[in-house]
Amino acid sequence: MCGIAGVCRARGGRTPRSTLLRMAGALQHRGPDGYGIFDGRSVGLAHTRLAIIDPTGGAQPITNEDGSLVVAYNGEIYNHVELRRQLEMAGHRFSTRCDTEVLVHGWEEWGEGLLERLNGQFAFALYDRGAEELVLARDRFGIRPLFFAELDGRLYFASEIKALLASGEVSAAPDWEGLDEVFTFWAARAPRTPFHGIRQLEPGTLARWRNGALRVRRYYRIDFHPGDREDSSSVDALDHLMRTSVGLRMRADVPVGGYLSGGLDSSISSSLAADESPFALQTFAVTFKDPQLDESAFQTSLATKLGSMHRVVRIGNDEIGGVFPAVVRHAETPLVRTAPAPLFLLSRLTRDSGIKVVLTGEGADELFFGYDLFKETRIRRFCLRQPHSAWRPRLFDRLYPYLGAGGTSGAFWQQAFLRAGDADDPLFSHMPRFLLTSWIKEFYTGDVRDALGSYDAMDVLRDDLPAEFGAWTDLGRAAYLEMNTLLAGYLLSSQGDRMAMAHSVEGRFPFLDHELFEFAASLPDGSKLRTLREKDILRRWASRILPTEFSARPKQPYRAPDVPAFFGAHTPDYVPELLSPTSLARTGVFDPQRVSALIRRCETGRATGFRENQALVAILSTQLWHAEFMADPYPAVTHQGPPDVLLREDDAGMLVNVHVSPLQTGASAT
Numbered sequence: 194m195c196g197i198a199g200v201c202r203a204r205g206g207r208t209p210r211s212t213l214l215r216m217a218g219a220l221q222h223r224g225p226d227g228y229g230i231f232d233g234r235s236v237g238l239a240h241t242r243l244a245i246i247d248p249t250g251g252a253q254p255i256t257n258e259d260g261s262l263v264v265a266y267n268g269e270i271y272n273h274v275e276l277r278r279q280l281e282m283a284g285h286r287f288s289t290r291c292d293t294e295v296l297v298h299g300w301e302e303w304g305e306g307l308l309e310r311l312n313g314q315f316a317f318a319l320y321d322r323g324a325e326e327l328v329l330a331r332d333r334f335g336i337r338p339l340f341f342a343e344l345d346g347r348l349y350f351a352s353e354i355k356a357l358l359a360s361g362e363v364s365a366a367p368d369w370e371g372l373d374e375v376f377t378f379w380a381a382r383a384p385r386t387p388f389h390g391i392r393q394l395e396p397g398t399l400a401r402w403r404n405g406a407l408r409v410r411r412y413y414r415i416d417f418h419p420g421d422r423e424d425s426s427s428v429d430a431l432d433h434l435m436r437t438s439v440g441l442r443m444r445a446d447v448p449v450g451g452y453l454s455g456g457l458d459s460s461i462s463s464s465l466a467a468d469e470s471p472f473a474l475q476t477f478a479v480t481f482k483d484p485q486l487d488e489s490a491f492q493t494s495l496a497t498k499l500g501s502m503h504r505v506v507r508i509g510n511d512e513i514g515g516v517f518p519a520v521v522r523h524a525e526t527p528l529v530r531t532a533p534a535p536l537f538l539l540s541r542l543t544r545d546s547g548i549k550v551v552l553t554g555e556g557a558d559e560l561f562f563g564y565d566l567f568k569e570t571r572i573r574r575f576c577l578r579q580p581h582s583a584w585r586p587r588l589f590d591r592l593y594p595y596l597g598a599g600g601t602s603g604a605f606w607q608q609a610f611l612r613a614g615d616a617d618d619p620l621f622s623h624m625p626r627f628l629l630t631s632w633i634k635e636f637y638t639g640d641v642r643d644a645l646g647s648y649d650a651m652d653v654l655r656d657d658l659p660a661e662f663g664a665w666t667d668l669g670r671a672a673y674l675e676m677n678t679l680l681a682g683y684l685l686s687s688q689g690d691r692m693a694m695a696h697s698v699e700g701r702f703p704f705l706d707h708e709l710f711e712f713a714a715s716l717p718d719g720s721k722l723r724t725l726r727e728k729d730i731l732r733r734w735a736s737r738i739l740p741t742e743f744s745a746r747p748k749q750p751y752r753a754p755d756v757p758a759f760f761g762a763h764t765p766d767y768v769p770e771l772l773s774p775t776s777l778a779r780t781g782v783f784d785p786q787r788v789s790a791l792i793r794r795c796e797t798g799r800a801t802g803f804r805e806n807q808a809l810v811a812i813l814s815t816q817l818w819h820a821e822f823m824a825d826p827y828p829a830v831t832h833q834g835p836p837d838v839l840l841r842e843d844d845a846g847m848l849v850n851v852h853v854s855p856l857q858t859g860a861s862a863t
Contacts (some may be wrong), residue, residue, distance in 0.1 A: 194692075195253070196220030196241040196352040197265040197339075199318050200230075200360065201327050203346035203405030208237035211831065212360050217241050217623040218830040219359035220352060222523075223267070223694045229253050229838030231263050234846065236320050236327060237485040240265040242837070243697055245445050245550055246273075251291030252837040258286055260848040261323050262297040263840065267352050268315030268337045269701070270295055271441035276310060300328070306401060308412045312441065312706065316394070319351060322842065324402040334415040334556070335383065335681035335703050338690055343393045346405040353691075354391055354525045358827035359792045363391070365822045369644045372782070375527050376633040376811060377650040380682025382657075387526050387818070396681050413677060413707070414659065416714060417669030423720045423730070430712060431734045434536070438706035439465040442552060449701070450475040450548040452539065453503070454751065455491030458554025458563075460743045461735055462703050466497045466552050476501040477543050477551065479535040480510035486752055495743060506542045511756035514765040518817050523695040524687045525822070529630060529807045532753045536692040544696040551693070555684055556704035557813030559676050560713040562668055562721040563748055565592050569610060570622040570671050571722065577616050586611065591725065619655055619662060622671035627651060632804045633811045636783045636791070644742065654678070668718045755806035759813060760795045771816035780819045783812050 198216035200208040210232055217228050217239040224241025231238035231254040240253040246269070254265045271275070273292035276299060281287065285298040292313075299307040306616055314336035329350060333341050341350040342363045349357050355365040371387040374380070394400060397413035422539045424430075429852060443466060445448050451463040453476040467474045476496050480489040496503035513534040520534045521527070543551060558564045569592065575806040576585045589610055610842065614624030637645075654677075685702075693700045703709075713721070716730065723729040727748060735744040759768045770776060772792055774785035794800040795809055843849050 195243050195267045196356070197239070197267050197316065197318055198351035198356045198360075199236065199238040199327075199349075201236045201348040201402055202361075203235075203348075203428060207232065207234055210237075210314070212362070213237045213239040214832045215359045215361065215829040216351060216356040217832040219356040220545070221830075221832065222697060223352060225697050227252055227837040228832055229265075229836050229840075231265070231319065231320070231838075231840045231842075233263075233322070233842040234844065235325065237342075238263065238265040238318060238320065239832075240838075241832070243549060243699060245269070245447055245699065247289050247291035247447055250289040251293055252725050252830065254294055254786065254838060254840060255289070255291075255297060256840070256848070257294050257297040257301055259510055260840075261642060262300060262319060262321055264293065264296045264300075264317055264319045265736075266293045266296055266315060266317035267339075268313055268317070268332065269442075269444075269699070270311055270313040270315065271311040271444060272310075274444070305399065305410075305412065312708070314702070314705070316352065319545040322848075324403070324845070326401055328399060328401050329394055330399040330412075331394045331396055333397045333707050334676070334685070334710075336685050336690070336702060336705060338686060339394040339542030340386065340391055341394065341400075341407075342551045343407060344390070348407060354386065354822075355522075355827070357391060358822065359829035361826060361829065364670060364825055365827060366390070367782070367819070367823075369641060370648050370650070372527065372815070373634070373645055374650045376529070377627055377631050378654075378678040378682065379529050380526065380678070380687065382654065382678060382682055388822070415673060415846060416661065417665045417673065417716055419666060419669060419717050420715055421717060423717055425575065427716065427720065428730065428734050431730060432737070434706070434709045434712055435461065435703065435734070436465060438703040438709050439552065440469050442701040442703050445550050447550060448472040448475065448548060449550045450477060450543065450546075452476070452551050452553045453478045453492050453496060453501075454554070454750060455488035455495065456554065456751075457732065457735060457739075457743060457746060458557035460495050460739055461557075461731075462554050463495070463501065463550040464645065464738050465703075467501060474499060474501040475546065475548055476503045477539055477546070477548075478503070478505045479539050480505045480507045481535075481753070483754060488749065491743070491746070495739075499739065504546055506535075506538050506540060508538060508753070510758045510761055511536060511763050512756050513754060514763070514768070517758070517765070517814075518767060518821075520692070521814050521817040522821050523691045525691070525818075526687060527811055527818050528687060529559070529633065529811045529814075530753070531755050531758055531810055532751060533688045533692050534758075535753050536688055537695055540693045540696040540698040543693075543698050549697055550699045550701065553689075553700050553702055554704065555689060555700075555702050556680070556710075557728070557731065558748075559672055559680055560704055560710055560721075561671065561731045562718070563727045564675065565748075565750070566622060566626065566675065567671055567722050567727065568592060568725050569625065570667055571725070573610055573621075574616075574667060576611055580611075588725075607734065619670065620651055620674065621659055623674050629803060630807060633808045636787045636808060636812060638781055638784045641782055666718055668722060669714075672714075755810050756795050756800050759799075759809070767817070768813065771813060771820065776816060777812075780816055782815050782819070788812055808842070 226244040233688045270292040316337040316339035366389040370390040371381040383395040400409045478492040577709040720730045
C-alpha cells in the first residue's frame with residue numbers, strides 16, 4: 194500500500210520537482226519504504242511506497258517496455274499472478290515481480306477493459322505519454338482513496354487531501370454542502386468532500402484528463418438481483434468464494450496478520466488466514482476498559498484455538514482523548530463518533546509488532562444484512578402493514594440488547610422508528626439514522642444556514658439513486674444505501690484506510706471481493722436475514738470452520754466512548770480551548786451559545802443519549818479539522834533523501850535520466 198500524487202498542466206509547463214517532493218512528503222506515512230518521481234513536461238507524478246510485493250524490485254513510478262506508459266499506484270491487485278501469465282503469453286515482457294507492472298502492460302493490451310479484469314483494491318494514475326492523457330481509476334467499492342482538484346487548466350490529485358494542500362497551489366476552505374453531508378450520513382458522499390473545490394473520484398469509476406478536460410465514466414455498478422430461492426449448492430459456493438478470497442489476500446512477500454474483534458466476520462477471516470499463512474499468524478485486537486464495550490474474552494478464546502500470537506491494546510477514555518487530534522488530522526474530515534480512535538491505536542500496535550498487512554472483516558454486514566438497520570427495516574414495514582396493532586411495535590424491544598434497558602423499550606422508543614419517514618420514501622430504511630444524525634445541524638450558526646440555503650443532503654441522495662433502485666427489494670435498497678453512504682465514506686475511509694495507513698499498515702478486506710459481493714447480491718433476502726437472524730447463510734457455512742460460540746454469536750456492534758473521552762477526570766487541554774465561545778465564533782460553523790448549553794450537560798454527566806454524544810464529537814472534531822487544515826499556507830514537509838526512482842522527460846519528449854536505486858527495506862514510519 195502506498196501514496197500517490199501528481200499535477201497535470203493543460204498548457205504545458207513542468208511542475209517544479211520541489212512541489213512533487215512536498216506532495217510526497219505529506220504522504221510519507223502511507224509509504225515509508227521509499228519514494229519515486231516522474232518529472233514530465235506537462236505531468237508530474239510522486240509515489241511513496243509501502244513495500245509488500247517484490248520489496249526490492251517494485252519501486253515506482255513504473256513504465257512499460259518502451260516507456261510510453263507511466264503508472265503510480267496505491268493498492269494491491271490480488272490476481273496479478275494470473276493476469277501476468279496472460280500478458281506474457283500475449284508477448285509482454287516484465288522487469289519486476291510486483292503487481293504494479295500488470296497495470297501498464299494490461300492497459301497496453303486491454304485499455305479500459307483492464308479494469309473489469311482486476312480483482313483488488315486500488316487507486317492509480319496512469320500517464321500515456323504519446324496521447325498526453327492521464328487516467329485516474331479507483332476500485333469498485335472505494336477501498337482506496339483518490340482526491341483531485343481542477344484549477345485554471347491544471348489537475349491536482351493525491352491519495353490524501355493534505356498532499357493537495359502541500360503542493361502550495363491548492364488552498365483549503367470549507368464546503369458547506371460537504372459538511373452538511375457529514376452531519377447527515379457520517380461522511381460526505383463521493384464526489385463531494387468537506388473541502389471547497391476538492392473532490393474524490395467515486396468508487397468504480399475512471400477519469401481521463403486530456404487538454405484540460407476531465408471526463409469521468411463508471412465502469413462498475415452495484416446491483417442487487419436476488420433469486421426466488423436458495424440453491425442447494427449455495428453454501429458450498431460460499432465456501433469456495435470465501436476460501437478463494439482469503440487465499441488471494443494472503444499473497445504477499447511479508448507476513449499477513451489479522452484484526453480479531455471477537456465477532457463473526459473477523460473470526461472467519463482470521464481462521465481462514467491461519468490455514469493459508471506460511472507464517473505463524475499474528476492477530477491484533479482492541480480491548481476496552483469499559484466492560485460494556487469489551488469483547489476480550491471472545492478474542493482470547495479464538496486466538497487460543499487458532500494458535501495465533503495475539504496482542505491487544507487496552508483503551509479507555511484518556512487514550513481516545515489523547516489521540517483524537519491526530520485521528521482527525523488523518524481522517525481529514527469532521528467525525529460524529531470517536532470509533533476511529535481505537536483503530537488508530539490498533540494500527541500503531543500492529544506496526545510496532547512488525548506487521549504491515551492485516552485482514553479485516555469490513556463488508557460482511559453489507560453483503561449479508563448483518564446490521565440491526567436491516568432488522569429495523571423489516572420490523573417497520575411489518576408494523577406499518579397493521580398501523581393500529583398494539584403488539585407488532587413491541588418487536589422493536591428485541592433490537593439493541595447490548596445497549597441495556599434504559600431508553601431502548603416502550604412506546605416512545607417504538608414510535609421513534611415508526612414516525613421516521615414516509616413508507617414510500619426511497620430512503621425509508623435509513624431515515625431513523627439520518628434524522629438522528631441531522632440533529633447536529635441544530636447547532637449551526639445563522640451564516641451556515643444562509644450559505645446552505647435550500648440545500649438538502651437527503652434530497653440530493655434521492656436524486657442520485659440509480660434507475661433500477663425502485664425495482665430492488667426493501668433490504669436490497671437498504672444495502673445499497675449503506676454501501677453508498679456509510680461503507681465507502683466512513684468505514685473504509687475514516688475507520689479503515691486512514692487509521693491503518695496513519696501507521697503504514699495495509700488493511701485487506703476478504704468480504705469485499707467483487708465476485709463474493711455479486712454472489713451475495715444474487716441470494717434471496719431470506720438467505721441473509723431469516724426472520725430476525727442476521728447473516729444466516731454465512732453462519733450456516735461458518736459452523737464448518739468455527740466453534741458454535743462464534744458461528745452463532747449475536748452481533749455486537751463496535752462502539753467506543755464518546756463524551757466521556759473529553760469530559761471527566763482528565764479533560765484534554767485542547768477541549769476547553771477549542772470549545773470556547775471565542776474559538777467557536779472564529780471558526781463560524783456552530784453557534785457558541787447553543788454549544789455552551791451542550792457543554793454544560795457534558796460536564797455534569799447528563800449528555801448520555803446518542804444525539805448529544807454525536808453532536809459533541811461533531812462539534813469538537815470540526816474545530817480540530819478547521820484548525821488543522823484551514824491554515825494558509827498549509828504547513829508542508831519536503832521529502833528528504835534521494836528517490837528510489839527518478840524518471841525525467843526531456844523537452845523533446847524523450848525519457849532520460851532514469852535512476853533506480855535498490856529499495857532500502859525495513860525503514861520505519863514517519
